Amino acid sequence: MRGGALLAALAAVAALAAAPPLLGEYRTTLLLPVFGYGVALLGLNLLFGYGGLVSFGHAMFVAAGAYAAAVVTGVWRIESFEAVLLAAAAAGLALALPVGALCARYTKIFFGMLTLAFGMLFHSFLFKFYGLTGGDQGMRVRRPTLLGLEFEELDKTAFLVGPYYWYCLAVAALLALLMWRIVRSPFGLALRAQRDNPRKAEYLGVEVRRTRFVAFLVSAAFGAVGGAMLAVPTGLADPELAYWTHSGTLVFMTLLGGFAHFAGPLLGALAYVLLQDWLMSLTPYWRLLLGAVLALIVLACPQGLMGLPALLRARLAARRRRAAAPHPAPAE
Amino acid sequence: MRTTRRELLAGAAAAAAPLGAALPLPAYAQARPLRVGILAPRAGVAGTVGEVGLKGVEFAVEKLNAAGGVAGRRVELVIEEETNPRETVERARRLALQERVDVIQGVVSSGVSLALGPALEESRILTVFWDGTTQDGVNETMPRPRWVFRSTDNECEAVMGSLMAIKHFRGQFLTVAGINPDYSYGRNNWAAFLALLRRFNIEHRVVTEQWPRVGGMDLTANVAALKAANPDLVFSSLLFADLPVFMRQAHAAGLLEGRKWVFPAAGFQHTALKKEFTPPGMVFGHNTLYFADPQATPLAREFVQWYHERTRDWPHWEADRAFFAMEVWRRGVEKAVQAKGGGAWPSNAEIAEAIRGIEVVSLGGPGRMRPDGVAEQTFIQGLTVHDPRYDFPILGPDRITRMDGRQLQKGPGQDFWRWIAEARFDL
Structure with a gap:
């Protein structure tokens, strides 16, 4: 990691760690879904930004993680959050093995449609198999212990804005570091190569399908861990988590932050959660405004919020160049 | 003034x-x-x-x-x-x-x-x-x-609707069908209806069960399946915007004539169920508020x-x-x-x-x-009539039944299904 980026990352983590007393309880609880979505979007962007594969069914892995949390805490009565995270990653991988083996054969719209289809299949499974999944009513996710500590003296709000907040921040920071290493590794290079020119990448010895498949597995595991982190504050795993509109929301967040930048998904998660909170408090027509924001981003700033400074710099430079250029002499 | x-x-x-x-x-x-x-x-x-x-x-x-x-x-x-x-x-x-x-x-x-x-x-x-x-x-x-x-409990209206069906339609039906929304509420309501038929020893035969998606607006396949099954009585706890759509499509298909209808939760859509496609004589649930009571x-x-x-x-x-x-x-x-x-x-x-x-x-x-x-709370259901003052069916003033929640809801700590099997119901 370059010195500047490392410093910026450390400063962001330090600021977030120190934030709860300054933000107050409610705004601190708002950051919890940012950590969960941030982790899930880092995984999604491994496929989208680095692999060139847009998944419209990624919410199935978020849901798999949430249901894993429900099974571990509610059915098996294992309260350890570390066990929940491991089980979520395992559930995500188990689901991604068959799905990824099929989807990794395709790219572009075919990949998108296949992931959408598998996502809806998983949603139907969650919705219909009442005996296993609770159907539309979902499964309860009980409050876990953190590093073996129960925090019994804290009510749920105090638990969430205290120990759970810092725990999730640490998990998100560690997984972001892990993802940074992955995208900077030879594997990450191979993934980008197959995105830019798959045939040439194959000539150079990249096993394109296997690379996509491994990226799919890593992406699914991140999605499921993010789902487990999201499920604890809600206290419920429900089938809507796997619905296609939730997959669309994940893609929206990634676009909002900027899929071409490593930190784009993290910024996208933060911006989306804050924007939605603000708009929902402002007007019942918040969905309309969110749609308008998405349209604005695609039209005016396709690189997302992370690309905004570069876009503004380029526009300013272009304006300066135009101003400095000698005016053409009027035609005689 | x-x-x-x-x-x-x-x-x-x-x-x-x-x-x-x-x-x-x-x-x-x-x-x-x-x-x-x-x-x-x-x-x-x-x-x-x-x-x-x-x-x-x-x-x-x-x-x-x-x-x-x-x-x-x-x-x-x-x-x-x-x-x-x-x-x-x-x-x-x-x-x-x-x-x-x-x-x-x-x-x-x-x-x-x-x-x-x-x-x-x-x-x-x-x-x-x-x-x-x-x-x-x-x-x-x-x-x-x-x-x-x-x-x-959400199932109170289904319990009451079932009791109303038994009270008003006993002896007038043998084959029954259900069209209920595909989620826990719809499934519980249908199960409660069947449990109460058994409880009152009503001879019946289920000819079809339809489970449309909540809010789904194309119910033609469900209407066709009901028509093919030709039941004497249809029980439905559809209650959102899909209910008027179902009634329109059922009316167009000629499904409504000659059958008994039980709609325990139709009150959510009462003014959208226009007279031209909603017949009189249905068991119609207004839950805890009937506007013309x-x-x-x-x-x-x-x-x-x-x-x-x-x-x-x-x-x-x-x-x-x-x-x-x-x-x-x-x-x-x-x-x-x-x-x-x-x-x-x-x-x-x-x-x-x-x-x-x-x-x-x-x-x-x-x-x-x-x-x-x-x-x-107090629940109100009855049989529908067409009244010239309204363009949708209302309850016949002499066919309104009121029931206290105590008669329709399990007691503290009881299991719903065991309560249905053991409770005393007053028709």
């Missing part, structure tokens, strides 16, 4: 007097207003339901404030939207932690209430639900709630008129659920204030304790909050 604002306020104050003047209460007029957080759907399949509930809240608060507030404190509303479980839990936290509301009321969806109930209970936030109490999982998620008060209280009549003047429509039961939630909370606050004897304002724990066992008269009739924190 035009009514001036002054006359309207004076009339409202006079009508609201019983709400506030029943008990001598210490004045807290100088204190800050009481803030009531409301969670209601405002879009999607339950959007109109939420809007009717909000009207019930608006009416209740208008009356309370005209009568001097709750124990001398004015009431303010803070409204947030009920969406999916995760977002709604966040909105509830916003109400409690950011807006600092004194109580949260609302919620229509059982999926949301199942997430919200434990989250608010664990966070010790006083809450009274309007609706959303489908059986599955409710007992397991909150066995002994202290802070969260549940609405009456001949035995309605003056307050209920005033509300119906108030609602009609503002919306050019007639209200359904979600308005009553909202009014009931506000009323049990108000009575709980006043009881707790009185118990303190004019000293400090009671804590939310004391108010929660005071709410247990409260009896109120809501818009649809008498009701209570049981000591275990579950509401019991």
Whole structure:
């Protein structure tokens, strides 16, 4: 990691760690879904930004993680959050093995449609198999212990804005570091190569399908861990988590932050959660405004919020160049 | 004749007097207003339901404030939207932690209430639900709630509709069919209907079960399947915007003629079910509020008129659920204030304790909050007639049945299915 980026990352983590007393309880609880979505979007962007594969069914892995949390805490009565995270990653991988083996054969719209289809299949499974999944009513996710500590003296709000907040921040920071290493590794290079020119990448010895498949597995595991982190504050795993509109929301967040930048998904998660909170408090027509924001981003700033400074710099430079250029002499 | 604002306020104050003047209460007029957080759907399949509930809240608060507030404190509303479980839990936290509301009321969806109930209970936030109490999982998620008060069970209307079908149609059907929304509520209602047929030894044969998606607007395949099965009686707990669509398609296919129909939850759509495609003689459930109830209280009549003047429509039961939630909370606050004897304002724990066992008269009739924190209300169903005053069917005035929640709902700690098998029902 370059010195500047490392410093910026450390400063962001330090600021977030120190934030709860300054933000107050409610705004601190708002950051919890940012950590969960941030982790899930880092995984999604491994496929989208680095692999060139847009998944419209990624919410199935978020849901798999949430249901894993429900099974571990509610059915098996294992309260350890570390066990929940491991089980979520395992559930995500188990689901991604068959799905990824099929989807990794395709790219572009075919990949998108296949992931959408598998996502809806998983949603139907969650919705219909009442005996296993609770159907539309979902499964309860009980409050876990953190590093073996129960925090019994804290009510749920105090638990969430205290120990759970810092725990999730640490998990998100560690997984972001892990993802940074992955995208900077030879594997990450191979993934980008197959995105830019798959045939040439194959000539150079990249096993394109296997690379996509491994990226799919890593992406699914991140999605499921993010789902487990999201499920604890809600206290419920429900089938809507796997619905296609939730997959669309994940893609929206990634676009909002900027899929071409490593930190784009993290910024996208933060911006989306804050924007939605603000708009929902402002007007019942918040969905309309969110749609308008998405349209604005695609039209005016396709690189997302992370690309905004570069876009503004380029526009300013272009304006300066135009101003400095000698005016053409009027035609005689 | 035009009514001036002054006359309207004076009339409202006079009508609201019983709400506030029943008990001598210490004045807290100088204190800050009481803030009531409301969670209601405002879009999607339950959007109109939420809007009717909000009207019930608006009416209740208008009356309370005209009568001097709750124990001398004015009431303010803070409204947030009920969406999916995760977002709604966040909105509830916003109400409690950011807006600092004194109580949260609302919620229509059982999926949301199942997430919200434990989250608010664990966070010790006083809450009274309007609706959303489908059986599955409710007992397991909150066995002994202290802070969260549940609405009456969602299956009450199916129990009553089944009893009504047995009462009015016994001996007139052999083959039965169901078309119910594909989620826990629809499945429980259908199962409750079949269980009650067995309980009353009604000979029957199920010829088809249809499970359309909630809010799905193409029901032609379901209509065709029902027509092919040719049942004598159809039981349906469709209740959202898909119900009028189903009726139109069923009418067009000639499915409606010559059969018995049981719609325990159709009251949500009563004004959308136009006479041209909704026959008379159906068992029709209005849940806890029937807008044209001949035995309605003056307050209920005033509300119906108030609602009609503002919306050019007639209200359904979600308005009553909202009014009931506000009323049990108000009575709980006043009881707790009185118990303190004019000293400090009671804590939310004391108010929660005071709410247990409260009896109120809501818009649809008498009701209570049981000591275990579950509401019991009056339910109204009947057989439909076509009345020239309305373009939709209403209940025949001589065919209306009223049942107290105690007759329709399992007791504290009981299992719903065992209760159906063992309870005594009075037809």
